[in-house]
Amino acid sequence: MEYTCDECYALRQPHICICMNCGKKTLVSVVEGISAVSRCTNCGWGCVSAGGYPPSCHEDDRLYALIVHKPEDKKKMVKLADLLSVRVLDLIKEFQDDIIERRYHVLECLTRYEQLKELDIKCEIDQAIVRNFKRIMGCEYVGRLDIKTGAIILPNHSNHEQ
Numbered sequence: 001m002e003y004t005c006d007e008c009y010a011l012r013q014p015h016i017c018i019c020m021n022c023g024k025k026t027l028v029s030v031v032e033g034i035s036a037v038s039r040c041t042n043c044g045w046g047c048v049s050a051g052g053y054p055p056s057c058h059e060d061d062r063l064y065a066l067i068v069h070k071p072e073d074k075k076k077m078v079k080l081a082d083l084l085s086v087r088v089l090d091l092i093k094e095f096q097d098d099i100i101e102r103r104y105h106v107l108e109c110l111t112r113y114e115q116l117k118e119l120d121i122k123c124e125i126d127q128a129i130v131r132n133f134k135r136i137m138g139c140e141y142v143g144r145l146d147i148k149t150g151a152i153i154l155p156n157h158s159n160h161e162q
Contacts, residue, residue, distance in 0.1 A: 014028050015028070016028055017038070019040040024040075026043075027041075036049040058143075064104060065128075066103070066113060066116075066124075068080065068101075069123065076119060077092065106136070109126065
């Protein structure tokens with residue numbers, strides 16, 4: 001399936017559904033983390049799902065390019081090598097054309113892009129990410145990837161009004 005921001009459960013909130021208890025269209029659901037919390041405004045019935053509503057970009061298994069320009073500063077080159085988990089000398093060899101390309105899944109690509117921007121290293125993100133997920137760059141539901149553990153760090157949305 002081609003995932004886009006339009007299929008994202010988190011972006012389409014709150015959800016208004018028919019309550020299974022009273023039968024009226026008064027069941028309001030919101031996403032908190034990766035769970036959906038539902039409460040009927042008519043009868044008070046409610047439930048919480050145990051995960052299963054990650055934004056669709058989390059499910060995208062395509063690889064996207066991250067283009068990194070060769071840093072002029074040697075300190076930045078060392079930081080870049082550390083960020084990419086390669087030896088500095090190997091990284092210098094890779095920069096034959098003053099750019100290198102790495103391919104990652106969407107969350108890792110976004111995470112590394114932001115890390116490179118923080119280090120003030122010139123880089124470009126694959127435009128297919130923006131084309132496929134038009135609102136991803138500023139999306140509060142995306143979360144980021146912990147590069148070391150591989151865990152997705154989701155933003156805390158427990159403050160949403162219900």
